[in-house]
Amino acid sequence: MIYITGDTHGNIDIHKLTSDGFPEGNELTRNDYVIVCGDFGLIWDNSSEERYWLRWLDKKPWTTLWIDGNHENFDLLDEYDIVDWHGAKVQFITGNIIHIMRGSVFELEGYIFFAFGGAESHDKESRIPGRSWWEAEMPSDNDKEAGRKALDAAGWSVDVVITHTLPGRLQNAVFGSEYPSNSLNDYFDEISEKLDYSFWFSGHYHRSVIIDDDHILLYNAIVKLNDEGFEVVRDDEDGRFFPDGEISDEDFDYLMSLGDEEI
Numbered sequence: 366m367i368y369i370t371g372d373t374h375g376n377i378d379i380h381k382l383t384s385d386g387f388p389e390g391n392e393l394t395r396n397d398y399v400i401v402c403g404d405f406g407l408i409w410d411n412s413s414e415e416r417y418w419l420r421w422l423d424k425k426p427w428t429t430l431w432i433d434g435n436h437e438n439f440d441l442l443d444e445y446d447i448v449d450w451h452g453a454k455v456q457f458i459t460g461n462i463i464h465i466m467r468g469s470v471f472e473l474e475g476y477i478f479f480a481f482g483g484a485e486s487h488d489k490e491s492r493i494p495g496r497s498w499w500e501a502e503m504p505s506d507n508d509k510e511a512g513r514k515a516l517d518a519a520g521w522s523v524d525v526v527i528t529h530t531l532p533g534r535l536q537n538a539v540f541g542s543e544y545p546s547n548s549l550n551d552y553f554d555e556i557s558e559k560l561d562y563s564f565w566f567s568g569h570y571h572r573s574v575i576i577d578d579d580h581i582l583l584y585n586a587i588v589k590l591n592d593e594g595f596e597v598v599r600d601d602e603d604g605r606f607f608p609d610g611e612i613s614d615e616d617f618d619y620l621m622s623l624g625d626e627e628i
Protein backbone atom coordinates (compact mmCIF):
# COMPACT_ATOMS: atom_id res chain seq x y z
CA MET A 366 0.00 0.00 0.00
CA ILE A 367 1.11 3.54 -0.69
CA TYR A 368 0.24 6.51 1.52
CA ILE A 369 1.12 10.14 0.81
CA THR A 370 1.25 13.07 3.20
CA GLY A 371 2.59 16.61 3.50
CA ASP A 372 5.44 18.37 5.31
CA THR A 373 6.76 16.78 8.50
CA HIS A 374 9.24 19.59 9.44
CA GLY A 375 11.45 17.38 11.61
CA ASN A 376 9.52 16.52 14.75
CA ILE A 377 7.22 19.56 14.46
CA ASP A 378 4.60 18.01 12.19
CA ILE A 379 5.51 14.34 12.48
CA HIS A 380 2.63 13.73 14.92
CA LYS A 381 0.50 12.74 11.94
CA LEU A 382 2.61 9.57 11.68
CA THR A 383 2.28 8.50 15.33
CA SER A 384 0.21 5.43 16.17
CA ASP A 385 -2.62 7.73 17.25
CA GLY A 386 -2.37 9.97 14.18
CA PHE A 387 -1.99 7.14 11.69
CA PRO A 388 -3.31 3.90 13.20
CA GLU A 389 -3.31 2.22 9.75
CA GLY A 390 0.45 2.46 9.90
CA ASN A 391 0.66 -0.15 12.64
CA GLU A 392 -0.51 -2.83 10.21
CA LEU A 393 1.94 -2.00 7.42
CA THR A 394 5.12 -3.79 6.35
CA ARG A 395 8.42 -2.74 4.80
CA ASN A 396 6.80 -3.25 1.41
CA ASP A 397 4.30 -0.48 2.20
CA TYR A 398 5.31 3.12 1.69
CA VAL A 399 4.58 6.51 3.22
CA ILE A 400 5.67 9.34 0.92
CA VAL A 401 6.34 12.80 2.39
CA CYS A 402 5.90 15.61 -0.15
CA GLY A 403 8.90 17.68 1.01
CA ASP A 404 9.99 19.68 4.07
CA PHE A 405 10.93 16.38 5.68
CA GLY A 406 13.18 18.34 8.03
CA LEU A 407 14.97 15.49 9.80
CA ILE A 408 18.22 16.20 7.97
CA TRP A 409 18.73 19.56 9.62
CA ASP A 410 21.35 19.82 12.37
CA ASN A 411 22.33 16.24 13.28
CA SER A 412 21.25 16.92 16.87
CA SER A 413 20.56 14.08 19.31
CA GLU A 414 16.88 14.99 19.11
CA GLU A 415 16.98 14.68 15.32
CA ARG A 416 18.73 11.31 15.55
CA TYR A 417 16.10 10.17 18.05
CA TRP A 418 13.28 11.00 15.61
CA LEU A 419 15.10 9.36 12.69
CA ARG A 420 15.40 6.19 14.79
CA TRP A 421 11.72 6.51 15.76
CA LEU A 422 10.68 6.79 12.12
CA ASP A 423 13.08 4.08 11.01
CA LYS A 424 11.42 1.65 13.45
CA LYS A 425 7.94 2.28 12.05
CA PRO A 426 6.80 -0.83 10.15
CA TRP A 427 6.59 0.86 6.76
CA THR A 428 9.28 2.35 4.47
CA THR A 429 9.35 6.16 4.41
CA LEU A 430 10.11 7.94 1.13
CA TRP A 431 10.54 11.69 0.92
CA ILE A 432 11.37 14.37 -1.57
CA ASP A 433 13.15 17.50 -0.44
CA GLY A 434 11.29 20.72 0.09
CA ASN A 435 12.85 24.05 0.90
CA HIS A 436 13.44 23.42 4.59
CA GLU A 437 16.19 20.78 4.45
CA ASN A 438 19.90 21.07 5.22
CA PHE A 439 21.22 20.48 1.71
CA ASP A 440 24.86 20.48 2.89
CA LEU A 441 24.17 17.52 5.21
CA LEU A 442 22.04 15.84 2.56
CA ASP A 443 24.93 16.07 0.08
CA GLU A 444 26.98 13.74 2.30
CA TYR A 445 24.77 10.73 1.53
CA ASP A 446 25.63 8.47 -1.39
CA ILE A 447 23.28 8.41 -4.36
CA VAL A 448 22.17 4.95 -5.47
CA ASP A 449 19.65 3.42 -7.87
CA TRP A 450 16.40 2.12 -6.37
CA HIS A 451 13.24 1.07 -8.26
CA GLY A 452 14.39 3.23 -11.18
CA ALA A 453 14.92 6.30 -8.99
CA LYS A 454 18.10 7.99 -7.81
CA VAL A 455 17.87 7.92 -4.02
CA GLN A 456 19.81 8.42 -0.81
CA PHE A 457 19.33 5.95 2.04
CA ILE A 458 19.15 8.05 5.20
CA THR A 459 18.58 4.85 7.16
CA GLY A 460 17.59 1.39 5.96
CA ASN A 461 13.93 2.42 5.94
CA ILE A 462 14.04 6.17 5.25
CA ILE A 463 14.83 7.04 1.65
CA HIS A 464 15.28 10.44 -0.01
CA ILE A 465 14.13 10.47 -3.65
CA MET A 466 16.29 12.74 -5.80
CA ARG A 467 14.82 15.44 -8.03
CA GLY A 468 13.71 14.26 -11.44
CA SER A 469 13.34 10.58 -10.59
CA VAL A 470 10.89 8.27 -12.34
CA PHE A 471 10.30 5.06 -10.38
CA GLU A 472 7.84 2.22 -10.02
CA LEU A 473 6.14 0.96 -6.86
CA GLU A 474 3.23 -1.48 -6.72
CA GLY A 475 2.58 -1.00 -10.43
CA TYR A 476 2.36 2.79 -10.17
CA ILE A 477 4.85 4.92 -12.10
CA PHE A 478 5.89 7.99 -10.10
CA PHE A 479 7.65 11.18 -11.11
CA ALA A 480 9.18 12.97 -8.14
CA PHE A 481 10.78 16.38 -8.12
CA GLY A 482 11.57 18.21 -4.87
CA GLY A 483 12.60 21.75 -4.06
CA ALA A 484 10.82 25.07 -3.54
CA GLU A 485 11.56 28.67 -2.68
CA SER A 486 11.35 29.72 0.99
CA HIS A 487 9.00 32.62 1.47
CA ASP A 488 10.80 33.56 4.66
CA LYS A 489 14.38 33.34 3.36
CA GLU A 490 15.17 36.97 4.24
CA SER A 491 14.88 36.06 7.90
CA ARG A 492 17.03 32.92 7.57
CA ILE A 493 20.80 32.43 7.71
CA PRO A 494 22.53 30.99 4.60
CA GLY A 495 24.19 27.65 5.38
CA ARG A 496 22.44 27.38 8.76
CA SER A 497 18.75 27.73 8.12
CA TRP A 498 18.57 28.42 4.40
CA TRP A 499 20.31 26.89 1.37
CA GLU A 500 20.42 28.15 -2.19
CA ALA A 501 20.03 24.52 -3.29
CA GLU A 502 16.39 24.66 -2.16
CA MET A 503 15.74 25.70 -5.76
CA PRO A 504 16.61 23.15 -8.44
CA SER A 505 19.48 23.78 -10.83
CA ASP A 506 19.15 23.72 -14.61
CA ASN A 507 20.81 20.30 -14.45
CA ASP A 508 18.12 19.03 -12.07
CA LYS A 509 15.42 20.28 -14.44
CA GLU A 510 17.08 18.72 -17.45
CA ALA A 511 17.44 15.42 -15.58
CA GLY A 512 13.68 15.54 -14.97
CA ARG A 513 12.94 16.11 -18.66
CA LYS A 514 15.28 13.26 -19.67
CA ALA A 515 13.69 10.87 -17.15
CA LEU A 516 10.26 11.75 -18.54
CA ASP A 517 11.54 11.32 -22.11
CA ALA A 518 12.56 7.79 -21.15
CA ALA A 519 9.12 7.23 -19.57
CA GLY A 520 7.33 8.46 -22.72
CA TRP A 521 5.90 11.42 -20.78
CA SER A 522 3.35 9.17 -19.12
CA VAL A 523 3.26 8.41 -15.38
CA ASP A 524 0.57 7.69 -12.78
CA VAL A 525 1.50 9.94 -9.89
CA VAL A 526 3.55 13.12 -9.60
CA ILE A 527 5.07 14.09 -6.24
CA THR A 528 6.39 17.64 -5.80
CA HIS A 529 6.76 20.09 -2.94
CA THR A 530 5.48 23.20 -4.72
CA LEU A 531 2.79 23.53 -7.42
CA PRO A 532 2.74 24.35 -11.11
CA GLY A 533 2.31 28.11 -11.38
CA ARG A 534 -1.12 28.01 -12.99
CA LEU A 535 -2.48 25.94 -10.10
CA GLN A 536 -0.73 27.99 -7.46
CA ASN A 537 -2.33 31.03 -9.04
CA ALA A 538 -5.73 29.34 -9.21
CA VAL A 539 -5.66 28.56 -5.48
CA PHE A 540 -3.74 31.46 -3.99
CA GLY A 541 -4.09 34.22 -6.57
CA SER A 542 -1.42 36.90 -6.43
CA GLU A 543 -0.51 35.83 -2.88
CA TYR A 544 2.33 33.72 -4.30
CA PRO A 545 3.86 34.87 -7.60
CA SER A 546 5.29 32.14 -9.83
CA ASN A 547 9.02 31.46 -9.66
CA SER A 548 11.22 29.50 -12.07
CA LEU A 549 10.26 26.17 -10.47
CA ASN A 550 6.53 26.90 -10.72
CA ASP A 551 7.19 27.75 -14.38
CA TYR A 552 9.06 24.46 -14.85
CA PHE A 553 6.14 22.52 -13.38
CA ASP A 554 3.79 24.39 -15.73
CA GLU A 555 5.94 23.14 -18.61
CA ILE A 556 5.97 19.59 -17.22
CA SER A 557 2.25 19.47 -16.42
CA GLU A 558 1.28 20.62 -19.91
CA LYS A 559 3.32 17.91 -21.59
CA LEU A 560 2.96 15.04 -19.11
CA ASP A 561 0.16 12.51 -18.99
CA TYR A 562 -0.56 11.77 -15.29
CA SER A 563 -3.48 10.77 -13.08
CA PHE A 564 -2.65 12.58 -9.83
CA TRP A 565 -0.26 15.32 -8.74
CA PHE A 566 0.37 15.59 -4.98
CA SER A 567 2.20 18.55 -3.43
CA GLY A 568 3.06 19.84 0.05
CA HIS A 569 4.56 23.25 0.90
CA TYR A 570 1.49 25.42 1.47
CA HIS A 571 0.57 24.00 4.89
CA ARG A 572 -2.98 23.38 3.86
CA SER A 573 -4.72 20.21 2.67
CA VAL A 574 -6.83 20.99 -0.37
CA ILE A 575 -8.28 18.89 -3.17
CA ILE A 576 -7.78 21.51 -5.87
CA ASP A 577 -9.45 19.54 -8.66
CA ASP A 578 -9.78 15.91 -9.79
CA ASP A 579 -6.04 15.54 -10.38
CA HIS A 580 -4.26 17.94 -8.01
CA ILE A 581 -4.07 17.59 -4.26
CA LEU A 582 -2.28 19.68 -1.66
CA LEU A 583 -1.31 17.83 1.50
CA TYR A 584 -0.24 19.00 4.92
CA ASN A 585 -1.38 16.92 7.89
CA ALA A 586 -3.86 14.93 5.84
CA ILE A 587 -2.82 11.45 4.68
CA VAL A 588 -4.17 9.81 1.54
CA LYS A 589 -3.92 6.22 0.37
CA LEU A 590 -3.74 5.21 -3.28
CA ASN A 591 -6.43 2.70 -4.22
CA ASP A 592 -8.15 1.25 -7.29
CA GLU A 593 -10.46 4.25 -7.59
CA GLY A 594 -7.60 6.74 -7.28
CA PHE A 595 -7.09 7.68 -3.66
CA GLU A 596 -8.94 7.95 -0.36
CA VAL A 597 -8.37 10.31 2.57
CA VAL A 598 -7.42 8.20 5.59
CA ARG A 599 -6.58 11.13 7.86
CA ASP A 600 -8.14 14.55 7.55
CA ASP A 601 -6.22 17.68 8.36
CA GLU A 602 -7.13 19.45 11.56
CA ASP A 603 -5.14 22.49 10.49
CA GLY A 604 -6.41 22.87 6.96
CA ARG A 605 -9.37 21.22 5.32
CA PHE A 606 -10.28 19.41 2.17
CA PHE A 607 -12.73 20.84 -0.30
CA PRO A 608 -13.96 17.54 -1.68
CA ASP A 609 -16.21 19.02 -4.33
CA GLY A 610 -13.14 20.59 -5.90
CA GLU A 611 -14.68 24.04 -5.74
CA ILE A 612 -12.89 26.72 -3.78
CA SER A 613 -15.53 29.28 -2.78
CA ASP A 614 -14.83 32.84 -1.69
CA GLU A 615 -15.33 31.66 1.87
CA ASP A 616 -12.83 28.81 1.34
CA PHE A 617 -10.34 31.25 -0.17
CA ASP A 618 -10.63 33.58 2.84
CA TYR A 619 -10.12 30.59 5.10
CA LEU A 620 -7.03 29.43 3.19
CA MET A 621 -5.54 32.90 3.37
CA SER A 622 -6.28 33.15 7.10
CA LEU A 623 -3.98 30.18 7.82
CA GLY A 624 -0.86 32.28 7.28
CA ASP A 625 2.33 31.54 5.38
CA GLU A 626 5.15 32.63 7.69
CA GLU A 627 7.10 29.41 7.52
CA ILE A 628 6.40 27.88 4.14
Ligand SMILES: [Fe+2]
Pocket residue numbers: 372374404434436569570571627628
Ligand atom coordinates in the same frame (compact mmCIF):
# COMPACT_ATOMS: atom_id res chain seq x y z
FE1 LIG B 1 6.83 23.45 4.93
